[in-house]
Amino acid sequence: SQQGEEDPQALSIQEGENATMNCSYKTSINNLQWYRQNSGRGLVHLILIRSNEREKHSGRLRVTLDTSKKSSSLLITASRAADTASYFCATDETSGSRLTFGEGTQLTVNP
Amino acid sequence: DADVTQTPRNRITKTGKRIMLECSQTKGHDRMYWYRQDPGLGLRLIYYSFDVKDINKGEISDGYSVSRQAQAKFSLSLESAIPNQTALYFCATSDFKGASYNEQFFGPGTRLTVL
Numbered sequence: 001s002q003q004g005e006e007d008p009q010a011l012s013i014q015e016g017e018n019a020t021m022n023c024s025y026k027t028s029i030n031n032l033q034w035y036r037q038n039s040g041r042g043l044v045h046l047i048l049i050r051s052n053e054r055e056k057h058s059g060r061l062r063v064t065l066d067t068s069k070k071s072s073s074l075l076i077t078a079s080r081a082a083d084t085a086s087y088f089c090a091t092d093e094t095s096g097s098r099l100t101f102g103e104g105t106q107l108t109v110n111p
Numbered sequence: 112d113a114d115v116t117q118t119p120r121n122r123i124t125k126t127g128k129r130i131m132l133e134c135s136q137t138k139g140h141d142r143m144y145w146y147r148q149d150p151g152l153g154l155r156l157i158y159y160s161f162d163v164k165d166i167n168k169g170e171i172s173d174g175y176s177v178s179r180q181a182q183a184k185f186s187l188s189l190e191s192a193i194p195n196q197t198a199l200y201f202c203a204t205s206d207f208k209g210a211s212y213n214e215q216f217f218g219p220g221t222r223l224t225v226l
Contacts, residue, residue: 033214042115042201042217043154088153090215098144098169099215103153 023089115218134202
């Protein structure tokens with residue numbers, strides 16, 4: 001089964017609103033990463049949060065990590081139409097040797 | 112110029128044909144990966160390579176093979192393509208430091224259709 005599972009699968013909001021996406025995972029991790037994918041394009045790294053961090057900010061992005069609940073959230077504030085994309089979480093497991101990607105959240109920001 | 116390039120960008124082929132997808136990178140990274148993405152799904156790892164002499168199977172390696180010709184080049188082959196290998200294929204690279212993974216850098220993808 002997928003290590004990282006995003007919720008919701010799809011999210012539609014109006015420009016200016018905040019968008020929150022969640023990721024749950026099953027095993028211990030070294031870090032958790034969020035990626036963005038515009039339709040049919042390659043993934044682009046957004047932010048990395050290490051297992052000993054609880055919150056991290058980058059511009060309009062805010063990521064939280066709760067290792068006790070094995071979950072992470074990505075908040076995009078003041079969303080823009082250009083934020084429309086799929087967002088994936090990826091986990092770097094302590095027992096593994098590579099990243100494992102979830103199935104993604106499709107975000108649509110309506111102008 | 113893009114740091115990670117893939118060729119071809121699009122390919123239509125027939126069942127049973129041999130296909131090679133190529134990936135080149137100028138980032139100087141040791142680690143390279145091949146993923147496939149199916150509609151509505153996340154990325155699934157096919158093969159990965161930590162250096163020229165180190166090749167590892169991912170979760171869906173059956174029907175695929177790879178070659179790491181140099182640090183900068185990692186190619187994926189489908190020896191005998193079948194329709195369920197129709198997908199979007201991505202190459203990625205990373206620079207491993209210490210005990211945890213840093214970000215991966217992705218190529219633009221190859222859209223493969225097997226008829």
